[in-house]
Structure formats: C-alpha cells, structure tokens
Amino acid sequence: MPDTTQQRPYHHGNLRTELLDAAERSLRVRGAEQLSLRDLARDIGVSHAAPRRHFADRRALLDALAESGFLRLGAKLRAAVDEIEDEDDLPTRLHAFASAYVRFATENAALAGLMNSSKHRPGATAVAEAATAAFGQISDLIEEGQARGELQGSDPEGIGLVLYATVLGIASMLNSGMIEPGRLDELVDTAVTQFLRGARPPEPR
CATH class of the missing domain: 1.10.10 (Arc Repressor Mutant, subunit A)
Structure with missing residues (x-):
C-alpha cells in the first residue's frame, strides 16, 4: 500500500x-x-x-503553546478586572482577578501545568515575557491600593506574589481532586478576604 x-x-x-x-x-x-x-x-x-x-522542534512548539496560554490568561484577567466599573473598588477587583485565574487554571489544567513549568526554563524568553505581562496586572492593582493607602508595604510585586501563590495552591488542589470543584468560589473569596485583611495598614491607635 x-x-x-x-x-x-x-x-x-x-x-x-x-x-x-x-x-x-x-x-x-x-x-x-x-x-x-x-x-x-x-x-x-x-x-x-x-x-x-x-x-524547529517539539520544545519550540511547547514553548509557543505556553506563551499562547499566558496571552489568553492575561486577556481573561484583564477582562475580569475591567468588568468592575468602580476602579477604586480594590476588594472586588482582586476577587475578580483571583477568580478568573483559578477558573482558567482549572478549566485548562494541562495547559496551566505546562505554562508554569515553562516560564522559568532557560531560553524561554517569550514565555517569561507573556507570563510577566499576565501577572503584572496584580502588581498594578496592589500598587493602586497602596497609593490610596488601602494596602501597606512598598513592594507590590512581592505582595502580589503572596496572593498568586495562594490562588495557585487552590487551583492545584482543585485539579488534583483534593478539593471539590463546588468550593472554588468559597475558597477564592476566603483567600482574597484574608489577604486583604493581612495587607491593610494597621488601624491608628
């Protein structure tokens, strides 16, 4: 034949x-x-x-797929935050950001895994840049909150990393079956609420 x-x-x-x-x-x-x-x-x-x-090879394809994933994620995060009409409503905007991330990561579990494993690989410059652009949005939100005196600290990127680590953990536990999918909204709400409580400036005595 x-x-x-x-x-x-x-x-x-x-x-x-x-x-x-x-x-x-x-x-x-x-x-x-x-x-x-x-x-x-x-x-x-x-x-x-x-x-x-x-x-050129399989690795180049995987990197392109990871980059494409971060571009899609960035667009979804931006759209979720932009839906909140009050630009000064930091809690609601952070909730929208966190919820959009966890939903993307659980609806695209295999892709999210590839994205996270690729962004720090030596030579994967385009993937790293796309990841930075996507997650840089949370630093922008925190910086805005700091400028208004709603959040303390002087390192918006570092503070944002704490919230990102929390929602990444929630997504990972959902994807592994350790948490029931129906608890997604509850856990994201708790995570953001606790984050804001810890990041707010202390009340004056």
Whole structure:
C-alpha cells in the first residue's frame, strides 16, 4: 500500500494556529511527554515536514503553546478586572482577578501545568515575557491600593506574589481532586478576604 502521508499537502491554511490547537488537544488527553510534531501533522492532515516551518522542534512548539496560554490568561484577567466599573473598588477587583485565574487554571489544567513549568526554563524568553505581562496586572492593582493607602508595604510585586501563590495552591488542589470543584468560589473569596485583611495598614491607635 502506498504511503499516503507523502501525498499530504505541505501548507494547510493557518498552519501555526492549527498546530497549536491540535497540540493543546493532545496535551489535554495525552500530556506533554507524548506530544510530537509528527503525530500533530498527521492529525491535521499535512506532511511531516510542514510543522517545521513554524516550530524547529517539539520544545519550540511547547514553548509557543505556553506563551499562547499566558496571552489568553492575561486577556481573561484583564477582562475580569475591567468588568468592575468602580476602579477604586480594590476588594472586588482582586476577587475578580483571583477568580478568573483559578477558573482558567482549572478549566485548562494541562495547559496551566505546562505554562508554569515553562516560564522559568532557560531560553524561554517569550514565555517569561507573556507570563510577566499576565501577572503584572496584580502588581498594578496592589500598587493602586497602596497609593490610596488601602494596602501597606512598598513592594507590590512581592505582595502580589503572596496572593498568586495562594490562588495557585487552590487551583492545584482543585485539579488534583483534593478539593471539590463546588468550593472554588468559597475558597477564592476566603483567600482574597484574608489577604486583604493581612495587607491593610494597621488601624491608628
């Protein structure tokens, strides 16, 4: 029987986007270790050589997928915060930010895992920049709160890291089955409330 894979087209519409979509589906089902450019080419019906026009190797594809994930996450976080009409309502904006993150991380568990494992990998500059842009929004919110005297401290990035670590832990516990999905809103609400309580300036005596 002839090898029909050799007859597949080299080009296939927006190949880069289709490869990333196929890679995310594969990641969700089989995990990062089982992802291969050859299998993805077969899945979307192009020649084995076609993906290398966009991704030099499997690692480059995974990095691009992680970068794309952070860009999507950043957009969702921004949209969630922007929905709050009162720009001075820090508690509600932080709740919206935290809730949007946990929902993204639990609805896209495999992708979130790849994103977190990729952002500090040496050479993954684009991934790191996309991650910084996404999570930099929380530093901006905290800096605004500090400027209004609602939060104490002088390191918005460090303070934001505390809240990020908390919601990351909630998402990880939800994804591992340690926490029931129905407790998501309750836990996010508690986490942000406790964070704000600890970060507020002490009451004058």
